[in-house]
Amino acid sequence: MDWQSTLARNIRQLRQDKGLTQEQLAVDSSIDLTYLGGIERGRRNPSLLVMARIADALGVSLPKLLEK
Amino acid sequence: MDWQSTLARNIRQLRQDKGLTQEQLAVDSSIDLTYLGGIERGRRNPSLLVMARIADALGVSLPKLLEK
DNA sequence: ATGTGACTTTTAGTCCGTA
DNA sequence: TTACGGACTAAAAGTCACA
Numbered sequence: 188m189d190w191q192s193t194l195a196r197n198i199r200q201l202r203q204d205k206g207l208t209q210e211q212l213a214v215d216s217s218i219d220l221t222y223l224g225g226i227e228r229g230r231r232n233p234s235l236l237v238m239a240r241i242a243d244a245l246g247v248s249l250p251k252l253l254e255k
Numbered sequence: 256m257d258w259q260s261t262l263a264r265n266i267r268q269l270r271q272d273k274g275l276t277q278e279q280l281a282v283d284s285s286i287d288l289t290y291l292g293g294i295e296r297g298r299r300n301p302s303l304l305v306m307a308r309i310a311d312a313l314g315v316s317l318p319k320l321l322e323k
Numbered sequence: 324a325t326g327t328g329a330c331t332t333t334t335a336g337t338c339c340g341t342a
Numbered sequence: 343t344t345a346c347g348g349a350c351t352a353a354a355a356g357t358c359a360c361a
Contacts, residue, residue: 190307190317208324219356224325234300234335234354239258249258250318276343287337292345302335302354 188255194238195229197252201245202227216244256323262306263297265320269313270295283312 202212209227213220217240225231226241233241242249270280277295281288285308293299294309301309310317 190303194303210324219358220325221327221358222354222356224327228326230327232302232304232354234302235258235262235306236300237355238303248323250321253318253321255316278343288344289338289346290336293336296345300335305336 189229190253191229191232193255194233194253195227197254198227198241198245201247201252205245212241212244216240257297258321259294259300260297261323262301262321263295265322266309266313267295269315269320273313280309280312284308 198212202209207215209224210220213223216223218237222231223241226233226237238252239249242252245252266280270277275283277292278288281291284291284305286305290299291309294301306320307317310320313320
């Protein structure tokens, strides 16, 4: 499992656990909906600060977001 | 403590614990020396895959590399 | 509500120096 | 051995129309 897929899986899991849509999470993390979608499909290679914003919006730590 | 500084501190700590120079770590992780230096000074915002390569070269997990 | 391709702008990341 | 600058190239960031 590559890191992009791990990140993708964790974001989707946590997002759905919180009952959020991609659009809601996109707003909360100040990321464009389509860009977030790309991350959640494992097609993007986001930077440290972008991932930190997503972790923040999901209410988890960044290391947690990257757990395998 | 922002994430760039946390990453910087952890990389430097782990690198020195292993007795490696920046240049050796740069080679091991296939990253340019000057760029690695910038990361280790907290001035850069590296991508997921670059951080994963560094974690790998240091023999730690990526989440571990990002622990506060 | 999500997936996708094509796109432009910005920044990551490289390579060359100097100190 | 590390820090830093400039110039460059590759890729991320960010947006849009459409399915």
